[in-house]
Each structure stands twice: as structure tokens, then as C-alpha cells.
Amino acid sequence: MGFRPKRRECSFRSTNGGDSWANVTGPSPLSSQRPATLYVATARGILKSADDGATWSVSLSAAGGASTVVSAGGAAYAGLMNGDVYRLNGTAWL
Numbered sequence: 001m002g003f004r005p006k007r008r009e010c011s012f013r014s015t016n017g018g019d020s021w022a023n024v025t026g027p028s029p030l031s032s033q034r035p036a037t038l039y040v041a042t043a044r045g046i047l048k049s050a051d052d053g054a055t056w057s058v059s060l061s062a063a064g065g066a067s068t069v070v071s072a073g074g075a076a077y078a079g080l081m082n083g084d085v086y087r088l089n090g091t092a093w094l
Helices: none
Strands: 002-007 010-014 022-025 038-042 045-049 057-061 066-072 075-080 085-089
Touching (some): 038 075, 045 066
Antiparallel strands (some): 010 022, 038 045, 038 066, 045 057
């Protein structure tokens, strides 16, 4: 699964390695190790959806917002606008 931002207000999602793209509302989610769980960097911080994007809640609050959330080596990392970087450890950002 991949995500490609097109404009600030919308994103496109591919589930077939980029062969085709579907417009999805909201920012670009990042899929975690659990298929239905998504994380996204927003002006409020990191949001999490446990139901494949149907609903969202704040996973990591950040007053200045978050710039990035990435998955590498089986771990998820969040970069905040203030330069701080967090690693997801279970359900807590450390």
C-alpha cells in the first residue's frame, strides 16, 4: 500500500504498487503493521485510525503540528514541526 500527496487538501492512495490511484479525503495516511491501522501527520500532531480511515483520533498531540510519519524496519517514527522525533512503542510515542 502506498500514498501519494497531490495537493495539500487531498491525497491519492494506491493498493497495487502504484498501478492505479484512488482519491482519498484528508491527509496522506501511513499504514502500520496492522492492515487497518493508519497514522497521519497533521497540524494537530499524529492522528490514528484503527478502522482503515473511517474514524480518526489524536495519537500524539503536537502544538506546532507534525511534519512526517514514516515506517522503517518494522517501526513507526513521527517528526514534529519543532524538530522532535518520536518512535511508536506499542501504543505510546517515545
